[in-house]
Amino acid sequence: xxxxxxxxxxxxxMFFFLGKYLDVFPGRIVVIVGLLCFxxxxxxxxxxxxxxxxxxxxLVIVPASVLFAGPAAAITLVSQVFDERRGLAIGAVGIxxxxxxxxxxxxxxxxxxxxxxxxxxxxLAILGLVLIPFAFIxxxxxxxxxSDEKVEQKAELEPSRSFFRRSDxxxxxxxxxxxxxxxxxxxxxxxxxxxxxxFAIEETAFTISLFTAGMFIGKxxxxxxxxxxxxxxxxxxxxxxxxxxLFLMSMQxxxxxxxxxxxIFGIGAGGVIPIKAILLAGLFGPKNLGRVMGLAxxxxxxxxxxxIFAAFVWDIYQSYVPVLYVMIAILVLTVPFVLRLPxxxxxxxxxxx
Amino acid sequence: xxxxxxxxxxxxxxxxxKAKQSVSIRQFGIIAICIVMQALVIGVYLYSxxx
Numbered sequence: 016x017x018x019x020x021x022x023x024x025x026x027x028x029m030f031f032f033l034g035k036y037l038d039v040f041p042g043r044i045v046v047i048v049g050l051l052c053f054x055x056x057x058x059x060x061x062x063x064x065x066x067x068x069x070x071x072x073x074l075v076i077v078p079a080s081v082l083f084a085g086p087a088a089a090i091t092l093v094s095q096v097f098d099e100r101r102g103l104a105i106g107a108v109g110i111x112x113x114x115x116x117x118x119x120x121x122x123x124x125x126x127x128x129x130x131x132x133x134x135x136x137x138x139l140a141i142l143g144l145v146l147i148p149f150a151f152i153x154x155x156x157x158x159x160x161x162s163d164e165k166v167e168q169k170a171e172l173e174p175s176r177s178f179f180r181r182s183d184x185x186x187x188x189x190x191x192x193x194x195x196x197x198x199x200x201x202x203x204x205x206x207x208x209x210x211x212x213x214f215a216i217e218e219t220a221f222t223i224s225l226f227t228a229g230m231f232i233g234k235x236x237x238x239x240x241x242x243x244x245x246x247x248x249x250x251x252x253x254x255x256x257x258x259x260x261l262f263l264m265s266m267q268x269x270x271x272x273x274x275x276x277x278x279i280f281g282i283g284a285g286g287v288i289p290i291k292a293i294l295l296a297g298l299f300g301p302k303n304l305g306r307v308m309g310l311a312x313x314x315x316x317x318x319x320x321x322x323i324f325a326a327f328v329w330d331i332y333q334s335y336v337p338v339l340y341v342m343i344a345i346l347v348l349t350v351p352f353v354l355r356l357p358x359x360x361x362x363x364x365x366x367x368x
Numbered sequence: 369x370x371x372x373x374x375x376x377x378x379x380x381x382x383x384x385x386k387a388k389q390s391v392s393i394r395q396f397g398i399i400a401i402c403i404v405m406q407a408l409v410i411g412v413y414l415y416s417x418x419x
């Protein structure tokens with residue numbers, strides 16, 4: 016758990032300092048730089064002869080690729096291009112991480128088995144380079160929409176440090192970090208929870224599949240809803256969905272109920288990812304989204320301690336039921352932060368449609 | 369009285385309709401490339417944690 020946490024913090028620190036460039040440079044340049052960093056990192060890993068060198072790549076070059084060709088770049092891009100269906104667009108691009116989580120492990124495992132790990136990394140480097148012409152063609156000059164101008168005019172004048180003085184910045188961080196924390200804590204403990212319910216080890220894979228299917232739906236649903244209702248309400252709906260699922264898990268009603276609970280939890284957890292970006296875009300304007308997400312990253316990344324905290328509670332009680340209750344309490348604690356956020360003007364309201 | 373086609377577009381403004389279609393195609397292209405690049409970069413990143 017410690018090594019992934021260190022890598023996640025390397026990402027967060029890079030995002031903190033370089034997030035503003037997602038707003039400054041054209042999307043085409045950002046993504047091409049990200050894909051070049053990805054290919055470079057895969058190539059350097061393939062020729063490296065020491066573990067220390069690989070760790071260095073993961074601390075420096077890989078975070079740059081994750082920043083410029085990962086979720087932050089994708090969310091910033093679509094936020095600046097889409098207006099009326101921005102939420103749905105953010106939810107839709109979020110599916111990319113889920114697809115990657117399903118497809119790439121199979122591809123990488125196959126490539127490592129058949130070609131060896133050095134050639135497998137070189138194949139991945141080539142895949143990154145192949146995407147560059149497609150990115151060049153797909154990502155033309157971004158044109159922002161008029162309805163964003165009002166909220167942006169105010170934020171555009173503010174220096175980065177002024178965001179730290181805004182209460183809505185901290186409220187958004189507290190609310191989303193709480194939800195992320197619970198999401199990560201449960202996601203990385205799904206297999207042990209299922210085993211506590213006397214699932215066979217091979218059956219635990221099915222719980223993860225159901226959770227992933229729920230996440231697909233959750234991402235699109237959260238995006239769809241936040242285009243039509245106040246995103247704060249959508250956030251509360253996501254939290255309520257997660258609480259309901261955790262409560263179902265804690266009741267220990269049998270295998271089928273646990274499977275349903277994992278599916279429902281996936282829907283809620285899937286919604287957490289886009290809703291944070293939707294809230295930040297609504298509060299600070301899409302033109303500042305990269306900068307604000309970057310400034311928030313070191314704080315939001317506290318979520319990576321969620322699995323460690325869950326393990327700590329389990330060690331005390333030797334059962335997942337108290338862990339689930341603690342997670343419910345954390346979600347309930349985020350409610351006042353969401354309620355205190357200012358109302359976000361929807362695109363339809365801004366354009367008077 | 370203006371005549372409109374089946375899409376509600378005023379007849380005699382084909383350029384406007386074409387521009388609207390090209391915006392949709394461009395938006396679809398942006399979503400597609402964002403999904404694929406994330407699938408590659410994040411998929412590999414997450415998988416590396418399991419090694």
